[in-house]
Amino acid sequence: MTSSQPLTVPGYAHVYSGKVRDLYAPLDDSGTPRNDQLLLVASDRLSAYDFVLDTPIPDKGAVLTQLSLWWFERLEDLVPNHVVSTDVPDVVAGRAVLVKRLAMLPVECVARAYLTGGGLNEYLADGHVSGIALPEGLVDGSRLPEPVFTPSTKAPMGEHDQPMPYAAVEAEIGAPLASRVRDLTTAILARGNEIAAERGILIADTKVEFGLDGDDVVLADEVLTPDSSRFWPADLWEPGHPQPSYDKQFVREWLTSSASGWDKASGEAPPDLPEDVIAQTRAKYVEAYERLTGRTFS
């Protein structure tokens, strides 16, 4: 199998591939794809600087899948989720989840507890983020008084999501649903930080996706993973400059060092990662999982 062809999963038909995850549909007895469930498969692929690196990070897919399942359990009092089963084919054991197929809302629901990235750029331009006025004097990494909802569009693969004014969310999905997903998104991040901070991790921001099951709003996709969120080591938090990434710092530092021979501005794909960077990055994913869940990754 070349890296460009999706994995064959017995009993499932490939539906879609994202940067680091793939979607499959279960087949019914006649071999026809069912329309009531999906299989979400997390790969070991890692995305950095808008490139999907050729070098996989062993067990990344499994660690992030198990972490997301742990968070779903801890968020069930806030919102139901789409998980149906973790009984999946051996070829994707531990890194796939059978989920209920939902009518997905066309909004990337982002909440920010700390100011950085695109939110910081918006703030520096006019003191607001997503149209919400923030206190003066904030800098890169500043903690916000409370999590802020900063939705964006669902851009096609390879393009960047665009900030979506709250009024546009209301126009798209209606005011009641917009209010519901805003409140849920900020509550999920607040809950995540309550738990993560006790374990030495700050979750600066997160992206969640919701779908509808009839009239019910259901939490979908993955939740509070280092792929959907910015994880920062709490002991290194220092507002005023870019914070080190909990999980991607080794990759970023090597890729931007002279050792890689890569020029980020060149537009060329990054080189393969050396074994030590792969091992260190794997260890950080496992460490984040074990610190947050208190479980041993196996």
Ligand SMILES: C[C@H](c1ccccc1)n1cc(-c2ncnc(N)c2C#N)cn1
């Ligand atoms: C963006 C994301 C994706 C995940 C994994 C790989 C590529 C894309 N995605 C999720 C759905 C989706 N559709 C219907 N029901 C659902 N429960 C879900 C979910 N989750 C569609 N796309």
